[in-house]
Structures are given as C-alpha cells and as structure tokens.
Amino acid sequence: MTASLESFKKQVHVVTLVLGLAALVVAQMADTSKAAGLYTAISLGPVAAGLITIYRHKVSPGTDKSVAKIVVECAWVDLSFGLGFLMMLPSSYYAVQSPVSALLGIDAVIMAAYGLYVLINLSKMGFSLTP
Amino acid sequence: MSNRSHDSYGDYAVVQVPRDQLKSAFGLFLVYTGVLVCIAVIWGGGALGNGLTFYDMVKASVLGSLILGVIGFFTAKIGGHTRASTYVILRHSFGRIGSMWAGAAVSGIACGIGWFFIQAWLFGTVFSTIAKELWGSVPFWASAPAASLWGAVLMTLSAAFGYKGIAFLSYLAVPLFLIALGGGSYAAITEAGGFSAALVAQPANPMPFAGAVTAVVGMYIAGATITSDISRYSEKPNDGGWAWFWQVVLLQPVLMLAGGTLTLLTPASDVAQAMAHLGIGLGALVLIVFGQWTTNDNNLYNGALAFANTFRVKKATITIIMGFIGAVLASMTAAGFFGTDPFIKFLTQLGRFLPPIAGVLLADFYVFKPYKLGKKDADERYAFGPGTRYSRYNVAGMAAWVLAGLLAPSIPGIVALNSVLLGFVLYLVIAWGASAMNLKYEVGTWIEGEDGF
Numbered sequence: 001m002t003a004s005l006e007s008f009k010k011q012v013h014v015v016t017l018v019l020g021l022a023a024l025v026v027a028q029m030a031d032t033s034k035a036a037g038l039y040t041a042i043s044l045g046p047v048a049a050g051l052i053t054i055y056r057h058k059v060s061p062g063t064d065k066s067v068a069k070i071v072v073e074c075a076w077v078d079l080s081f082g083l084g085f086l087m088m089l090p091s092s093y094y095a096v097q098s099p100v101s102a103l104l105g106i107d108a109v110i111m112a113a114y115g116l117y118v119l120i121n122l123s124k125m126g127f128s129l130t131p
Numbered sequence: 132m133s134n135r136s137h138d139s140y141g142d143y144a145v146v147q148v149p150r151d152q153l154k155s156a157f158g159l160f161l162v163y164t165g166v167l168v169c170i171a172v173i174w175g176g177g178a179l180g181n182g183l184t185f186y187d188m189v190k191a192s193v194l195g196s197l198i199l200g201v202i203g204f205f206t207a208k209i210g211g212h213t214r215a216s217t218y219v220i221l222r223h224s225f226g227r228i229g230s231m232w233a234g235a236a237v238s239g240i241a242c243g244i245g246w247f248f249i250q251a252w253l254f255g256t257v258f259s260t261i262a263k264e265l266w267g268s269v270p271f272w273a274s275a276p277a278a279s280l281w282g283a284v285l286m287t288l289s290a291a292f293g294y295k296g297i298a299f300l301s302y303l304a305v306p307l308f309l310i311a312l313g314g315g316s317y318a319a320i321t322e323a324g325g326f327s328a329a330l331v332a333q334p335a336n337p338m339p340f341a342g343a344v345t346a347v348v349g350m351y352i353a354g355a356t357i358t359s360d361i362s363r364y365s366e367k368p369n370d371g372g373w374a375w376f377w378q379v380v381l382l383q384p385v386l387m388l389a390g391g392t393l394t395l396l397t398p399a400s401d402v403a404q405a406m407a408h409l410g411i412g413l414g415a416l417v418l419i420v421f422g423q424w425t426t427n428d429n430n431l432y433n434g435a436l437a438f439a440n441t442f443r444v445k446k447a448t449i450t451i452i453m454g455f456i457g458a459v460l461a462s463m464t465a466a467g468f469f470g471t472d473p474f475i476k477f478l479t480q481l482g483r484f485l486p487p488i489a490g491v492l493l494a495d496f497y498v499f500k501p502y503k504l505g506k507k508d509a510d511e512r513y514a515f516g517p518g519t520r521y522s523r524y525n526v527a528g529m530a531a532w533v534l535a536g537l538l539a540p541s542i543p544g545i546v547a548l549n550s551v552l553l554g555f556v557l558y559l560v561i562a563w564g565a566s567a568m569n570l571k572y573e574v575g576t577w578i579e580g581e582d583g584f
Contacts, residue, residue, distance in 0.1 A: 069155060073155070073158075080306035087413045093410050
C-alpha cells in the first residue's frame with residue numbers, strides 16, 4: 001500500500017469527525033432555533049460519514065482499491081457538506097450572529113478544502129473518484 | 132475469436148461493463164438519486180397537494196413509490212447480472228433490429244432529444260424567474276433563452292463523459308440539493324402556516340386516491356424501466372436494484388411532500404421561488420441548477436446509449452449531437468419561436484410505449500428463459516460478446532410491446548402499471564404459445580461483431 005493512501009486512511013475519518021463535531025457544537029450557539037436546527041442537521045452528515053468510515057475500514061478487505069473507495073466516498077461527503085454550509089450561511093432566513101457564522105464558515109471552508117485535497121491526491125494516485 | 136468485445140464506442144455502450152470497472156452501491160444510489168431529484172418531481176407533488184389531504188398525500192406518494200421501487204428493483208437486477216445497457220439487453224427479447232427500433236424510439240428520441248430539450252427549456256424558464264426574484268431584473272445571461280442554452284451545454288458536458296461524468300456530478304450535487312431542499316422546504320412551509328396547519332388543511336380540488344397513485348407511478352415509470360443503464364455498473368447483481376429501490380422509496384415521497392405541503396397551504400408549489408423570496412437565494416439556485424443538471428444529463432446519457440445500439444457512432448459524438456439539437460430547440464422555445472405543447476403531446480404518446488418494455492424484459496428474463504428454455508443461471512442467461520447470435524426480430528417481444536402500449540390506456544386501473552403487466556403477460560402468452568405449437572417467433576440471424584455491434 002502506498003504511504004499516502006495509508007496516511008489518508010488514518011486521517012480522513014478523524015478529520016471528518018472532528019470538523020463535523022465542531023460544526024455540531026457551534027450550531028448549538030445559533031441564536032434562533034431554526035438556524036440551530038438546520039446547521040445541526042447538516043453537521044450530522046459528516047459525523048455520520050466519519051463513524052461509517054471507521055466501521056467500513058474495519059470490515060474492508062484492506063486492498064488499495066477498497067481502501068481508496070472508502071477514503072474517496074468520505075472525502076466527497078466533506079466536500080459536498082462543506083459546500084452545503086457555505087450555501088446556507090448567507091441566507092437571511094437562517095442568519096446567525098457574526099461569530100457563529102464566522103466559525104461555521106471557517107469550519108466549512110476547511111471541510112470542503114480538505115475533501116477536495118484528498119480527492120485531487122487520490123486522483124493523482126490513479127484511483128477512481130467515482131468508485 | 133475473443134469472447135470479450137472491444138469498447139469501440141465508449142462508455143461500454145454496446146458491450147458488457149468489465150468487472151474491474153464496476154461501481155459501489157453507494158455510487159449507484161447517488162446517480163439514481165441525481166436522476167430523481169428535479170423541479171418536475173416537486174411540481175408533481177404540488178399537483179398531489181392540490182387534490183389530497185396531507186395524510187392521503189403521504190400514502191399515495193409512498194404507495195406509488197413502492198410500486199416503482201419493486202418494478203425498478205427487478206429491471207435493475209437484470210442489468211446487474213448482464214452488465215449491459217437496457218437496449219443491449221433487449222437484443223434477446225426484441226431481436227437485434229427490434230432492439231434498435233424500440234431503444235431508438237422510446238429512449239433515443241423520447242429521452243435523448245424530446246425530454247432533454249423540454250427539461251433544458253424548463254431550466255431556463257425557472258432560472259430566469261428566480262433571477263428576477265433575487266436581483267430585481269434579469270441580465271441577458273440569466274434570461275430564459277440564454278439560460279436554456281448554457282444549461283443544455285452544461286448537461287451535455289457531463290453526459291458526454293458517460294457514467295463517470297454523471298456519477299462525478301451526482302457525488303457533488305446530490306447532497307447539496309438535499310440540503311437546499313431540506314432547508315428551503317422547511318422555511319417555505321413554516322412561513323406558509325407550518326406543518327400543524329398542513330395536517331388539517333383541505334385540498335382545493337379533491338382528487339380520487341387511485342388517480343393520485345396513478346400519477347405518482349406514471350411520473351417515473353420510464354425511469355423504473357431503464358434502470359439497467361445505471362445498474363450495469365453494479366459490483367453485485369442486487370446492488371443496483373437496492374440502490375434504485377431505496378432512493379425511490381425514501382426520497383421520492385420527500386420531494387413530492389415538499390411541493391405538495393406547500394400547495395396545501397398556499398396556491399403555489401414552487402419551493403425554489405419561495406426560497407428566493409425568503410432570502411435563501413443561493414439554495415434556490417442550487418436547487419434549480421443541480422436538480423435539473425443531474426436529471427437532464429441522464430436523459431441524454433440514456434438516449435445516447437439507445438442510439439449507440441442503433442448507429443455505429445461513438446457514444447460521446449451522439450451525446451454532443453443530441454445536446455446541440457436540444458440546446459437549440461430549448462433556446463428557441465424559450466425565445467417564443469414555438470410552444471412546448473405539441474412536443475409534450477407527442478412525447479406523452481411515445482411514453483406509453485416505454486413501460487411495456489419493462490414487462491417484456493421481466494417476463495423474458497425471470498420466467499421464459501429460466502422456466503421454458505431452462506437457463507437457470509441468471510449470470511449466464513443472456514450471452515453477449517463477439518460471435519453471439521441474436522434473431523433479427525423477436526416477434527413475440529415486439530408484438531407484446533406494441534399491443535401493450537396500445538391497449539393499456541383502455542383498461543381500468545393504473546395505466547403505467549397496466550402497461551408493464553400487459554407486456555409481461557402478452558410476451559409469455561405469445562412466446563410460450565408459439566414455442567408450444569412449434570411456431571417460429573424469432574426471425575433471421577444477426578451475429579455480434581468484434582466491436583459489440
């Protein structure tokens with residue numbers, strides 16, 4: 001197994017879980033219940049993806065292809081859910097106070113950027129991005 | 132002679148997908164979901180909200196989706212076993228030339244050209260409406276003719292890359308669409324009176340429950356018929372079937388209820404417009420752009436697969452030609468050169484002939500081949516590859532197809548379901564009857580070449 005794939009295997013679920021949990025905590029600080037509800041719901045996506053990824057690694061046969069598939073699918077969740085936060089944050093209906101918005105925005109940018117970084121790297125290694 | 136065809140036309144359009152190219156169930160789920168999620172389904176839910184109470188709407192959308200889920204499960208399973216597109220599979224039950232005609236008519240012309248241009252036109256029209264709501268005026272690039280044109284170009288681009296293109300887009304767009312829809316419909320419904328008001332609201336124009344189920348099934352029976360176009364990539368034979376089943380059973384009712392609940396509370400069912408009005412502009416744009424894009428690139432993908440089984444031309448070339456035709460027609464329609472009514476009437480008539488194909492396919496694969504011809508192993512039931520002999524015309528399949536399409540509307544019940552059942556029964560009666568009487572129902576011989584054609 002290549003070193004980089006091994007490192008992504010070790011870190012992708014950790015990063016996804018940490019960023020998802022951070023968003024979940026920040027979402028509780030929103031000053032309206034509708035905003036807290038929406039951002040909590042979005043946060044649950046990466047949290048669930050992180051937990052599912054841990055389980056999938058445990059039952060995976062461990063070949064490069066199977067590991068890459070799990071890592072790629074988790075990275076897609078990071079990218080799309082990060083963008084999901086960024087899509088909803090500017091809306092006036094779900095507006096939150098500035099510090100919360102900034103924290104969620106930073107978390108979302110890191111989430112999307114990390115997902116993109118993993119996808120680009122795995123693509124360079126020759127793995128399919130649509131496993 | 133090798134027993135594996137060379138992929139001369141791209142995207143394994145007329146050959147079996149190699150085992151090392153098969154995809155995960157999660158990926159198939161996202162691609163099927165990408166096909167499902169579009170503005171038209173939300174508007175379809177709006178039609179239910181105009182005629183049913185909330186609880187009846189839940190029951191009708193779940194029951195209709197379950198019917199679609201079951202039919203699509205079994206058609207998708209055929210793709211999982213054969214690793215071939217619907218039109219290539221049809222070679223066995225329609226004959227080689229029969230598969231060209233049937234595929235080109237109901238999927239090539241209907242999906243690839245007709246519905247593609249109608250959906251691109253719809254994209255342009257809705258996009259310009261939302262642009263006006265967001266920005267107060269409509270810049271040229273956001274006008275209906277311009278948006279129809281660039282929208283169709285985007286859809287053609289992802290479809291031209293084949294399965295990889297539409298899967299790539301679905302991985303990115305489907306979660307975004309669902310987040311936008313969840314946030315948007317919650318906001319729209321809350322502002323229109325809330326869920327508690329929706330639970331007791333009475334519909335403006337009550338409709339019979341059976342009519343509502345018919346509408347739900349009819350809206351997506353075409354998708355349930357051609358599931359093999361996607362499931363041919365499934366790693367395990369049942370993966371595609373389950374991916375189809377769960378996306379349609381879990382998500383179609385949600386989409387319909389989003390539009391339907393809003394219609395129950397207000398005269399409108401346009402979630403995207405309500406979102407723009409409530410200041411969720413980016414979400415509204417994502418809903419329209421990604422919703423239409425992931426659905427319509429599939430129309431083009433299916434149409435190109437069908438034509439690739441008919442003409443010896445690369446699939447990407449067919450996609451670009453159809454995309455160009457669709458873009459021009461959509462833009463001209465949006466500019467007012469002609470209306471959509473004549474096209475929609477023609478496509479609706481043609482659409483009657485798509486569901487019976489599912490009936491013939493199911494009857495041939497699950498009943499006739501194993502129990503009459505003794506081909507018990509599902510993976511070996513249909514042979515493909517260089518040197519494979521097909522009949523030129525399978526009269527049983529073609530007759531059952533045409534008769535079911537013509538007769539189904541005159542039988543009471545759910546027309547789309549009747550079409551499937553009639554196709555199923557008629558094929559078995561004709562093929563089994565002819566076989567029992569030693570009558571030849573397969574005419575001529577076509578031998579598959581090295582290129583899979």
